[in-house]
Amino acid sequence: MINQTRFIGLEAITRRFASVPPLSERLAKRITGQKASTTVVHAVEDVSLSVAKGETLGLVGESGCGKSTLGRVAAGILAPTLGEAHIDGAAVMRGGRKNTTRVQMVFQDPFASLNPRMRIGDTIAEGPIAHGLVQKSEAAADVVRWLKAVGLDADAAQRFPHQFSGGQRQRVAIARALAMRPDALVCDEPVASLDVSIQAQIINLFLQLRRDLNLTMLFISHDLSVVRHVSDRVAIMYLGRIVELGATEDIFLTPRHPYTSALLASAPRLAADGAPVQEIEPISGELPSPINPPPGCAFHQRCSFAQPRCQQERPLLRAGGTAREVACHFPLQEEKQP
Amino acid sequence: MSDKVLLQVRDLATEFATRSGVARAVDGVSFDVHAGEIIGLVGESGSGKSVTGYSILGLIDPPGRVAAGSVKLDGQELVGMPRAQLRALRGRRIAMVFQDPMSTLNAVLKVSTQMELAMRAHGKPGKQEMRKRSLEALAKVGIPDPERRLDAYPHELSGGMRQRVAIAIAFLNNPGLVICDEPTTALDVSIQAQILIEMRTLVREAGVSLVWISHDLATVSVLASRLLVMYAGRLIEEGPTAEVLRRPHHPYTQGLIDSLPSRAAPGKDLLQIPGSTPSLTALPSGCAFKDRCAHATAACDTAPQQTIAAPRTWRCHHPLNMDTATAAQATP
Numbered sequence: 087m088i089n090q091t092r093f094i095g096l097e098a099i100t101r102r103f104a105s106v107p108p109l110s111e112r113l114a115k116r117i118t119g120q121k122a123s124t125t126v127v128h129a130v131e132d133v134s135l136s137v138a139k140g141e142t143l144g145l146v147g148e149s150g151c152g153k154s155t156l157g158r159v160a161a162g163i164l165a166p167t168l169g170e171a172h173i174d175g176a177a178v179m180r181g182g183r184k185n186t187t188r189v190q191m192v193f194q195d196p197f198a199s200l201n202p203r204m205r206i207g208d209t210i211a212e213g214p215i216a217h218g219l220v221q222k223s224e225a226a227a228d229v230v231r232w233l234k235a236v237g238l239d240a241d242a243a244q245r246f247p248h249q250f251s252g253g254q255r256q257r258v259a260i261a262r263a264l265a266m267r268p269d270a271l272v273c274d275e276p277v278a279s280l281d282v283s284i285q286a287q288i289i290n291l292f293l294q295l296r297r298d299l300n301l302t303m304l305f306i307s308h309d310l311s312v313v314r315h316v317s318d319r320v321a322i323m324y325l326g327r328i329v330e331l332g333a334t335e336d337i338f339l340t341p342r343h344p345y346t347s348a349l350l351a352s353a354p355r356l357a358a359d360g361a362p363v364q365e366i367e368p369i370s371g372e373l374p375s376p377i378n379p380p381p382g383c384a385f386h387q388r389c390s391f392a393q394p395r396c397q398q399e400r401p402l403l404r405a406g407g408t409a410r411e412v413a414c415h416f417p418l419q420e421e422k423q424p
Numbered sequence: 425m426s427d428k429v430l431l432q433v434r435d436l437a438t439e440f441a442t443r444s445g446v447a448r449a450v451d452g453v454s455f456d457v458h459a460g461e462i463i464g465l466v467g468e469s470g471s472g473k474s475v476t477g478y479s480i481l482g483l484i485d486p487p488g489r490v491a492a493g494s495v496k497l498d499g500q501e502l503v504g505m506p507r508a509q510l511r512a513l514r515g516r517r518i519a520m521v522f523q524d525p526m527s528t529l530n531a532v533l534k535v536s537t538q539m540e541l542a543m544r545a546h547g548k549p550g551k552q553e554m555r556k557r558s559l560e561a562l563a564k565v566g567i568p569d570p571e572r573r574l575d576a577y578p579h580e581l582s583g584g585m586r587q588r589v590a591i592a593i594a595f596l597n598n599p600g601l602v603i604c605d606e607p608t609t610a611l612d613v614s615i616q617a618q619i620l621i622e623m624r625t626l627v628r629e630a631g632v633s634l635v636w637i638s639h640d641l642a643t644v645s646v647l648a649s650r651l652l653v654m655y656a657g658r659l660i661e662e663g664p665t666a667e668v669l670r671r672p673h674h675p676y677t678q679g680l681i682d683s684l685p686s687r688a689a690p691g692k693d694l695l696q697i698p699g700s701t702p703s704l705t706a707l708p709s710g711c712a713f714k715d716r717c718a719h720a721t722a723a724c725d726t727a728p729q730q731t732i733a734a735p736r737t738w739r740c741h742h743p744l745n746m747d748t749a750t751a752a753q754a755t756p
Binding site for chain 2: 148149251252253254281282283284285286287289290293294308309310311312314315316334335348349352353354355356359360361362363364366367368369370372373
């Protein structure tokens with residue numbers, strides 16, 4: 087099913103955001119002879135990832151961990167500070183339109199991502215026409231084709247976003263991305279703003295599209311159960327770095343990084359027979375600031391297994407077993423199966 | 425938890441006048457909350473769960489109105505109570521925690537000032553006493569270094585800390601009932617877990633009752649001992665959390681549980697409820713769920729009455745997961 091080529095390739099991506107202090111502050115500093123300092127947010131630090139053709143990689147983390155920034159770098163919306171994002175061997179930020187449109191994005195909030203003043207048909211056709219993928223005369227037929235692909239009626243093309251529910255709008259956003267004939271999709275929390283029953287419909291749509299179109303996806307979400315359901319492999323991010331990477335079921339059944347394990351234990355969930363699980367274990371403390379990331383392992387202040395070494399030396403992401411990578415000095419042991 | 429009924433809601437109906445007609449956001453909802461109990465009010469957007477919470481507190485503004493029904497707190501009727509009286513009661517005996525703490529906290533006032541305002545609204549405490557009570561309240565909700573946080577503005581706090589401040593304010597005057605409207609929805613998983621556990625402790629220690637409104641079955645079931653499921657303004661199912669989740673009687677509840685990703689094998693299609701929630705101004709006659717329901721028959725064209733078989737209630741002509749004992753016990 088999946089051939090092991092690097093289709094989406096992220097190579098040593100670092101993305102920092104510098105915020106320059108306001109002019110008044112800079113002037114005041116200059117007058118008093120001090121140096122104006124810019125604060126730097128380390129959103130993504132040295133992340134390398136690859137996604138094979140036809141594969142779905144889930145990217146999990148809490149807010150501020152850099153997962154959306156990494157997604158935008160992969161889609162060619164943000165330029166990385168260091169490193170390069172590739173699609174099928176070509177740099178997504180170079181080579182003009184030929185490459186920059188090969189990865190498309192689906193955003194979280196379809197209320198914000200669709201232009202309220204444009205008819206759905208125009209929204210979907212705009213990209214393909216601008217990039218010469220379809221002729222203007224054929225655009226209407228093309229729009230209908232993609233509307234059908236996402237389970238909407240052809241007459242939706244004449245309507246405006248406000249005439250649709252949240253789930254239908256997200257279908258439109260997916261149709262718009264697909265109309266660009268992308269080689270890969272980056273989905274940033276595509277079901278987070280939807281109701282449970284609608285969420286299931288959209289997840290099923292993704293599963294169906296993946297089967298029909300052999301889509302390659304980077305699926306970003308904070309919702310562990312959604313990621314577990316759609317992903318072949320999962321990467322767990324914490325404060326700008328990947329802390330664990332592996333096949334979905336391996337990660338969920340035998341997490342090896344203490345953060346992964348703690349994250350799984352803190353998520354409310356239902357047992358297999360539907361019974362509520364009332365024993366959730368919260369992780370103590372909060373995410374440290376990405377402006378001043380702590381030295382050593384970024385998780386050491388919240389980790390119950392931390393040793394002195396964790397405060398000084400940053401653990402590198404390294405292979406631990408088959409296709410499993412963990413960035414921890416003291417990874418949890420895999421439980422022996424009886 | 426005791427047997428004393430703290431809050432009694434009967435046949436509550438709340439309407440909103442809209443351009444396309446009158447929308448009954450809450451339609452004939454009845455339930456009890458016992459002292460020290462946590463109940464979960466579950467439903468999707470537009471199900472009327474939040475409006476139910478607002479109606480209890482008298483927070484429905486025109487063009488909305490509580491059209492019918494009664495809300496009794498400790499036997500005292502709240503529907504139609506004069507504004508001034510209601511004001512004296514809100515924050516003192518019933519408090520509310522909203523979803524987004526950034527919009528409920530005042531952005532230009534320090535945390536300490538906002539807490540003082542809440543205390544002065546219900547008494548004349550001295551400066552020292554207020555500071556002491558504020559510090560205690562912040563410490564109780566797990567805020568580290570409360571002394572420093574007291575002088576902070578909301579924007580200086582993280583999302584989790586802000587929600588903790590909002591919760592601390594709600595608990596300041598030792599209310600008997602706290603209504604929480606999706607208080608952890610905007611928060612991360614690890615922070616949500618912290619707040620859920622802190623809430624549980626807080627409720628046990630203070631003996632308050634909690635109405636926890638949420639769209640997330642799993643989150644609600646961490647705390648709630650009883651679940652109330654709403655659909656299109658009606659309460660369609662009620663019962664002890666574990667029983668409702670294990671053996672839901674209403675097909676909608678079953679559908680909600682089945683559509684959770686954790687209920688299907690990875691990569692396999694989820695069981696989905698077809699269609700979407702009907703518009704409140706154009707509800708189908710009879711059972712509002714019938715167009716999306718796999719079990720619907722001609723009988724569903726008449727609205728199902730509430731069936732009560734304590735501790736469960738449901739509103740369906742064709743309830744699921746019934747054993748004969750429950751069915752015989754049921755009195756329509």
